[in-house]
Amino acid sequence: MTLRRRAQLIALVSALIFLALLTVLVVSHRDWSQSARNLALTNALSLEIVQLRTALFGYLLQPAEQPRALVDAQFENISELLTPEALSVAAMIRRNERTRHAWEEVRRLADEMRTLIADLVSSGREPRFAERDERTTNLIVVNSHNLILLMGQIQFQANARMLSASKRTNLALGLLLVGVSGLGFGIFLTLQRTILNPVQALREAALRVSRGALDQRMRSPRRDELGDLADAFDAMLDRLQETTVSRARLETEIVERQRAQAEIQRLNAGLEERVRRRTAELSAANQELESFAYAVSHDLRAPLRALSGFSQALMEDYGERLDGEALDDLQQIDIASRRMGELIDGILTLSRSTRGELRREPVDLSALARHRLEELAAAEPQRLVAREVEPGMVVPGDPTMLEAVMVNLIDNAWKYTGRTHDAIIRVYSMEREGKRWSCVTDNGAGFDMAYSERLFKAFQRLHRQEEFVGIGIGLATVQRIVHRHGGVVVAEGAPGQGATFRFTLPAAASEEPTG
Amino acid sequence: MTVNLARHIAPTAVALAMLIAALVAWRNWSPPAPAEPLTLAVAASALGAPLLVADRQGFLAAEGVQSNLLHYPTGKSALDAMLNGEAEVATVAETPIMFAGLAGKPLRVIANISSSTEHAVVARADRGIRERSDLRGRRIGVALGTTAHYFIHALLTDQGLDESAVELVDLPVREQAEALAAGRVDAVATFPPYSTECRRALGERARIFPAGIRYAGYGSLVVAPDLVERRPEVLARLLRAVDHAIGWMRANPEEARAIAAEAIGIDSTVLEETWDSSRLGLELGQGFLVLLNAEARWAIAAGLVPGAAVPNYLDLIDTSALARLRPDVVTLIQLR
Numbered sequence: 001m002t003l004r005r006r007a008q009l010i011a012l013v014s015a016l017i018f019l020a021l022l023t024v025l026v027v028s029h030r031d032w033s034q035s036a037r038n039l040a041l042t043n044a045l046s047l048e049i050v051q052l053r054t055a056l057f058g059y060l061l062q063p064a065e066q067p068r069a070l071v072d073a074q075f076e077n078i079s080e081l082l083t084p085e086a087l088s089v090a091a092m093i094r095r096n097e098r099t100r101h102a103w104e105e106v107r108r109l110a111d112e113m114r115t116l117i118a119d120l121v122s123s124g125r126e127p128r129f130a131e132r133d134e135r136t137t138n139l140i141v142v143n144s145h146n147l148i149l150l151m152g153q154i155q156f157q158a159n160a161r162m163l164s165a166s167k168r169t170n171l172a173l174g175l176l177l178v179g180v181s182g183l184g185f186g187i188f189l190t191l192q193r194t195i196l197n198p199v200q201a202l203r204e205a206a207l208r209v210s211r212g213a214l215d216q217r218m219r220s221p222r223r224d225e226l227g228d229l230a231d232a233f234d235a236m237l238d239r240l241q242e243t244t245v246s247r248a249r250l251e252t253e254i255v256e257r258q259r260a261q262a263e264i265q266r267l268n269a270g271l272e273e274r275v276r277r278r279t280a281e282l283s284a285a286n287q288e289l290e291s292f293a294y295a296v297s298h299d300l301r302a303p304l305r306a307l308s309g310f311s312q313a314l315m316e317d318y319g320e321r322l323d324g325e326a327l328d329d330l331q332q333i334d335i336a337s338r339r340m341g342e343l344i345d346g347i348l349t350l351s352r353s354t355r356g357e358l359r360r361e362p363v364d365l366s367a368l369a370r371h372r373l374e375e376l377a378a379a380e381p382q383r384l385v386a387r388e389v390e391p392g393m394v395v396p397g398d399p400t401m402l403e404a405v406m407v408n409l410i411d412n413a414w415k416y417t418g419r420t421h422d423a424i425i426r427v428y429s430m431e432r433e434g435k436r437w438s439c440v441t442d443n444g445a446g447f448d449m450a451y452s453e454r455l456f457k458a459f460q461r462l463h464r465q466e467e468f469v470g471i472g473i474g475l476a477t478v479q480r481i482v483h484r485h486g487g488v489v490v491a492e493g494a495p496g497q498g499a500t501f502r503f504t505l506p507a508a509a510s511e512e513p514t515g
Numbered sequence: 516m517t518v519n520l521a522r523h524i525a526p527t528a529v530a531l532a533m534l535i536a537a538l539v540a541w542r543n544w545s546p547p548a549p550a551e552p553l554t555l556a557v558a559a560s561a562l563g564a565p566l567l568v569a570d571r572q573g574f575l576a577a578e579g580v581q582s583n584l585l586h587y588p589t590g591k592s593a594l595d596a597m598l599n600g601e602a603e604v605a606t607v608a609e610t611p612i613m614f615a616g617l618a619g620k621p622l623r624v625i626a627n628i629s630s631s632t633e634h635a636v637v638a639r640a641d642r643g644i645r646e647r648s649d650l651r652g653r654r655i656g657v658a659l660g661t662t663a664h665y666f667i668h669a670l671l672t673d674q675g676l677d678e679s680a681v682e683l684v685d686l687p688v689r690e691q692a693e694a695l696a697a698g699r700v701d702a703v704a705t706f707p708p709y710s711t712e713c714r715r716a717l718g719e720r721a722r723i724f725p726a727g728i729r730y731a732g733y734g735s736l737v738v739a740p741d742l743v744e745r746r747p748e749v750l751a752r753l754l755r756a757v758d759h760a761i762g763w764m765r766a767n768p769e770e771a772r773a774i775a776a777e778a779i780g781i782d783s784t785v786l787e788e789t790w791d792s793s794r795l796g797l798e799l800g801q802g803f804l805v806l807l808n809a810e811a812r813w814a815i816a817a818g819l820v821p822g823a824a825v826p827n828y829l830d831l832i833d834t835s836a837l838a839r840l841r842p843d844v845v846t847l848i849q850l851r
Contacts (some may be wrong), residue, residue, distance in 0.1 A: 098762075108794075116728065131672045132673045135672075143802070145801055146802065152843075153844075
């Protein structure tokens with residue numbers, strides 16, 4: 001039942017109880033009022049009857065006109081009071097059989113006495129009526145006595161009734177008071193049970209929640225407004241708990257992130273510092289290395305040239321006197337010194353390949369490839385090599401460096417197709433992995449992919465010098481240039497089946513990678 | 516906390532109320548007294564009606580009186596039965612009591628149960644009796660020694676006559692109607708139901724002179740003096756039962772009449788005619804004593820009890836039982 005319905009019910013029941021008690025009180029009070037009127041009437045009648053007796057005695061003692069008039073006057077007074085219309089007394093009579101009897105007796109006796117007085121008056125006090133008059137007088141005296149006694153009974157009843165009516169009224173009043181108090185207490189208890197206690201429980205729960213006990217739940221079995229309120233409170237707490245848990249998690253996460261960010265910033269700060277330092281160190285080392293390489297290549301050239309020159313001079317000047325073995329040794333010295341010279345050139349080339357400022361401008365790789373292939377074909381006209389160059393391969397980059405890349409890759413292809421009939425060298429571009437690749441492919445000697453890592457390392461070779469001459473610096477140079485552009489270079493191939501080198505360069509100018 | 520308190524208070528209050536009720540019941544409860552046997556001589560008239568009703572309605576039994584009712588045609592014969600020891604209680608009117616008092620018979624009036632203006636002279640109109648004064652010189656039947664005897668005296672004296680002006684014939688009540696109808700008497704002074712029988716016997720020829728307020732007789736409960744001493748409790752029970760019966764009769768007059776008629780063995784309509792002239796009510800008042808004395812003076816003056824003197828009739832009246840039950844109706848001036 002809802003609180004509203006319950007309140008309406010309480011109001012109805014209270015009103016009914018109050019009305020019932022009020023009715024009892026009103027009825028009691030009316031009864032009391034009537035009893036009071038009864039008593040007043042019986043008191044008045046009693047007084048009149050006493051006065052009647054006095055008048056009667058006066059007449060019996062002195063049978064004269066004046067006492068007779070007094071008696072008649074009293075009878076009139078009594079008659080007025082004894083009318084059947086005396087409703088209040090009639091009501092009293094209805095309730096008490098003895099009072100009714102007494103009342104009837106009073107009326108009867110009053111009438112009889114009037115007749116008896118008339119008889120007495122009419123007898124004229126003749127001696128022959130002496131016994132009759134005595135009998136009449138006796139009857140009058142006895143009746144007047146009885147009348148007074150009967151009135152006493154009626155008065156007693158009226159008093160008793162008045163008393164009981166007063167008691168009933170007081171009782172009704174008390175009942176009303178007790179009833180109203182009880183009603184109030186009952187309403188208080190009901191209110192306490194239905195409203196105050198749940199509200200108190202809700203308040204305590206809310207206080208506990210305010211102190212952080214979010215697992216607090218009312219779980220009210222009630223199906224009224226307060227039950228709904230408790231349910232809503234529980235639902236609110238569910239949401240609050242969820243939100244708080246999420247928030248706590250979020251806060252933890254924020255703290256962790258902040259810590260991580262601080263760590264990152266700290267690391268970044270250190271890293272930048274370190275990078276700056278390392279870059280500086282690296283630049284210095286590079287500088288030093290290049291200087292060293294240059295110095296080495298430059299400074300080594302003089303003794304090398306001396307070694308080569310002196311060995312040639314020895315062969316020219318003392319060739320006839322030297323035996324074949326000595327000549328071979330001298331030739332080996334010469335070859336070795338030349339080889340060393342090539343190596344030194346390679347080192348110089350490698351060191352120079354990435355020196356200087358990296359420029360970014362459109363470079364026509366197709367033109368570079370065509371130009372180089374034509375140079376190679378002109379240098380070795382006896383070789384029949386099919387050459388295919390895709391036109392319009394333009395990439396952004398440093399023209400000098402990219403020329404070195406294309407020269408190295410095309411030279412490589414030219415060299416390793418040296419023993420291949422129907423050699424083909426193709427230069428083209430392709431899309432793969434979302435990037436545009438520039439490729440140089442041949443159908444020459446190829447290589448074993450297991451060793452592909454070694455291809456781009458300086459002075460590392462997969463073929464013997466006798467098969468294909470070279471010092472192993474070309475692909476290292478290619479890789480260094482591509483990497484300096486921020487690009488990637490990949491080699492694919494299989495022994496005897498040719499090789500493909502492809503590289504891609506970032507389209508937009510990026511931070512020039514260092515190192 | 517308050518709710519818990521209320522939960523404790525309610526059962527405690529109920530338990531307390533039950534305890535108090537049990538105590539009150541225990542205090543008020545008394546084992547029923549064993550029934551007391553009582554033999555009652557009852558007049559076959561309205562006079563005996565309260566006892567008949569008390570017996571038939573079980574009021575006597577309810578009060579613990581094991582009643583044995585003996586029926587007699589008049590109160591006088593009922594009193595004689597009591598005086599002979601045939602009964603312990605008798606219903607009787609004041610005249611036989613008066614005579615018994617003059618004769619020094621042992622009796623005690625313990626209560627009057629009715630007063631009545633039911634006496635009447637039933638006269639033969641066909642013999643020229645139109646007014647009370649026409650009774651002069653007539654032959655009037657009456658059961659001597661009964662209230663009717665004093666009633667005819669009062670009626671005559673009210674007319675300025677006396678018994679010498681008429682011829683009084685002692686006529687038992689049960690013979691009166693037949694005697695009147697047969698013309699052996701000119702009139703009969705009697706009381707119900709015989710007055711009604713007489714009227715019916717005469718039919719249109721009847722002329723009735725009712726007593727009216729000039730003569731009111733009393734119906735009394737009379738017992739042997741020693742009964743008052745020996746068995747006051749049974750008398751108290753008797754009076755309670757009679758009081759109950761009178762209350763019931765006032766509320767249920769028709770049923771009361773039917774019961775009385777059946778007990779007496781007459782038609783209910785016979786009683787109905789005169790029922791209202793009898794006023795029921797327990798009392799012992801001064802009027803009764805005044806009447807006893809007046810009748811006694813008459814009886815002595817009329818030579819009905821030669822050599823007798825008016826006794827103190829107060830000595831024949833015992834108010835103790837009635838005073839215990841209804842002190843308000845004991846209005847006798849008890850100067851001894």
